[in-house]
Amino acid sequence: MTPSKLMSIVRARWSLVLLVVLLTTLTALGVSLVLPKRYIATASVVIDAKPDPVSALIYPGLASPAYMNTQVDVIASDRVALRVVRDLRLTEVPELRQQWQDQGLEGTMEQWLAEGLRGNMEVKPSKESNVLMVTYKSPAPQVAATMANAFVKAYIATTLDLRVEPARQYAGYFDQQAKTALEKLDAARAKLSAYEREHGILASDERMDIETARLSELSSQLVNLQGLSSESGSRQGAAARGAEQLPDVLANPVVSQLKADLSRAEAQLQQLSTRYGDNHPQVIEAKASVADTRSKLNAEMRRVTGAVGVTNSINRQREAETRAQLDAQREKVAKLKQARDDAGGLMREAESAQRAYENITTRLNQTSLESQATQSNVNLLTEATPPRAPASPRVGLNTGLAFVAGLILAIGIALLLELRDRKVRDADDVMAVLPLPMLGVLPAPGKRQYNALPSAERRLLGHATSRGAA
Numbered sequence: 001m002t003p004s005k006l007m008s009i010v011r012a013r014w015s016l017v018l019l020v021v022l023l024t025t026l027t028a029l030g031v032s033l034v035l036p037k038r039y040i041a042t043a044s045v046v047i048d049a050k051p052d053p054v055s056a057l058i059y060p061g062l063a064s065p066a067y068m069n070t071q072v073d074v075i076a077s078d079r080v081a082l083r084v085v086r087d088l089r090l091t092e093v094p095e096l097r098q099q100w101q102d103q104g105l106e107g108t109m110e111q112w113l114a115e116g117l118r119g120n121m122e123v124k125p126s127k128e129s130n131v132l133m134v135t136y137k138s139p140a141p142q143v144a145a146t147m148a149n150a151f152v153k154a155y156i157a158t159t160l161d162l163r164v165e166p167a168r169q170y171a172g173y174f175d176q177q178a179k180t181a182l183e184k185l186d187a188a189r190a191k192l193s194a195y196e197r198e199h200g201i202l203a204s205d206e207r208m209d210i211e212t213a214r215l216s217e218l219s220s221q222l223v224n225l226q227g228l229s230s231e232s233g234s235r236q237g238a239a240a241r242g243a244e245q246l247p248d249v250l251a252n253p254v255v256s257q258l259k260a261d262l263s264r265a266e267a268q269l270q271q272l273s274t275r276y277g278d279n280h281p282q283v284i285e286a287k288a289s290v291a292d293t294r295s296k297l298n299a300e301m302r303r304v305t306g307a308v309g310v311t312n313s314i315n316r317q318r319e320a321e322t323r324a325q326l327d328a329q330r331e332k333v334a335k336l337k338q339a340r341d342d343a344g345g346l347m348r349e350a351e352s353a354q355r356a357y358e359n360i361t362t363r364l365n366q367t368s369l370e371s372q373a374t375q376s377n378v379n380l381l382t383e384a385t386p387p388r389a390p391a392s393p394r395v396g397l398n399t400g401l402a403f404v405a406g407l408i409l410a411i412g413i414a415l416l417l418e419l420r421d422r423k424v425r426d427a428d429d430v431m432a433v434l435p436l437p438m439l440g441v442l443p444a445p446g447k448r449q450y451n452a453l454p455s456a457e458r459r460l461l462g463h464a465t466s467r468g469a470a
Contacts, residue, residue, distance in 0.1 A: 009418050010411065017410035024406025025399060032398040037390035038137050041144035043152045044381040047071060047130040071132060071378075072123045074162075075155045081114035081121075083154040084147070121151055131381060141386035148384035160376040167370035174364040181360050185353040192346040215333050218326040225319040265290040 010017055047068070074080065090096055090113050100109045124133040134151050138144035269286040276283055 009414055013414045013417065016417070017407075017414055020410035020413060021403060021406040024409060025403045028402030029395065029399050032393040032395045035393040036139055037393070038139060039141040039144045039387045040135050040137050040391040041141065041148040041384035041387055042133055042135045042382075043148040043384035044131055044133050045152055045155065045378050046381045047132070048377045048379060068125045068130070068132070071159075072125055074158065075123045075132065075134060075151065076118060076121070077158075078111075078114055078118075080151065080154045080158050081118050082110055083158060084117060084150045085110050085113045087154060088146075088150055117147065117151075121147070134384075136384070137391070141388075145384040145386045152380060152384075156376055156378050156380065159378045163376065164371055167367045170367040171364065171371050174360055174367055178357065178360045178364050181353065181357040185350070185357050188346070188350040188353045192350050195346055212333060215326070215329045218322060218329050222319065222322045222326050225315060225322050262290065262293045265293050 085091065091109050096113065097109065100112050103112075105112055120137045122135045122137075124135070125131075126133065134148055134155075136144050136148040136151065138147060265286065269283065269290050272280065272283045272286050
């Protein structure tokens with residue numbers, strides 16, 4: 001359905017549409033005027049995130065998203081509502097007491113009043129902040145403001161009680177534990193003093209540290225000597241297998257010089273043998289020179305290898321002496337440890353008792369201060385004031401919504417009636433009813449197209465229209 005056709009249907013049934021809209025709007029207006037007025041007062045509190053002045057720590061759980069939801073549940077709890085009833089002494093109001101007696105409900109009057117107050121109170125947390133908005137609905141503006149402020153004050157007092165009451169219980173518990181810890185500390189100190197007097201030792205003697213350092217030094221020396229002994233033993237073994245490849249022999253300057261002399265003598269002997277033969281006096285003299293040089297080289301190599309063996313023997317002897325000193329030092333340190341273990345155990349027992357007593361005393365002082373706290377982390381931000389205008393019913397809003405709803409309803413009724421009884425209202429309706437081609441559309445009298453025609457044509461159209469009507 002096109003908008004033009006919808007408008008034609010509304011124009012055709014304008015009386016029905018107007019009647020439905022008027023009835024709906026006037027009904028909503030009358031109901032809004034008859035309904036009792038309700039006033040809403042709002043008070044707000046802010047939850048402080050500063051560190052606790054006693055423990056210097058952030059209030060536990062404040063960083064959690066569920067903390068604000070928990071505070072909302074606390075404000076809406078029976079405990080806060082009952083506190084409001086007691087603070088305002090609502091049970092002493094004769095009208096309220098008469099209402100409670102007339103209804104004949106089970107339970108106490110305080111519970112009945114608290115249930116009614118909770119039904120008119122609403123808590124809304126602000127987005128991304130630590131502010132809570134407390135609203136209260138009442139037929140009287142002054143009562144709404146008084147109740148909102150009373151709920152805020154009761155909530156602040158309740159949060160303080162929730163902190164102070166557990167702290168008082170903890171303070172009593174830690175007081176008993178502190179007395180027990182002090183008795184254990186005194187007993188441990190007395191036992192340590194008696195042991196020191198009996199054995200004539202001081203648990204704080206520095207001799208143990210000196211002897212331990214000496215033991216560590218001897219252990220390091222033994223490790224170094226073991227390395228030297230292993231190295232010298234390897235060199236001696238290499239000398240036994242062949243002295244020529246021994247590093248000490250290769251690095252000895254005398255051996256190097258003798259090897260060079262031997263090479264030159266052998267070269268000269270080869271030249272002379274080639275030139276004169278083996279029986280020539282010069283060849284014989286050269287052979288004697290080579291043999292002498294070789295003998296000196298072997299003697300020098302034996303001397304170097306012998307020094308390696310002597311060095312290995314000295315290293316092994318030093319290793320044995322150091323090992324003996326290390327064993328003696330270990331025994332000495334073991335005896336000192338044996339003497340100090342008993343005293344050390346008693347000292348640790350006394351220190352443990354001391355730490356336990358200090359920890360308990362610290363917790364006792366903290367809980368004692370918390371149990372005497374008079375300030376909560378919840379502070380009043382704004383007090384509720386009596387509202388000037390009622391929050392409900394909203395006459396203008398209700399009337400406007402009723403007008404829109406009535407208009408929609410009226411258009412719907414007109415469409416339903418149109419579907420039940422179809423009317424020919426334009427050329428499209430004619431084509432829908434008669435399956436014939438349309439040659440043209442005659443403008444209705446009074447239309448702009450009709451007035452633009454010449455007088456003769458208008459008379460002709462008027463005559464045709466009157467005949468068609470006939």
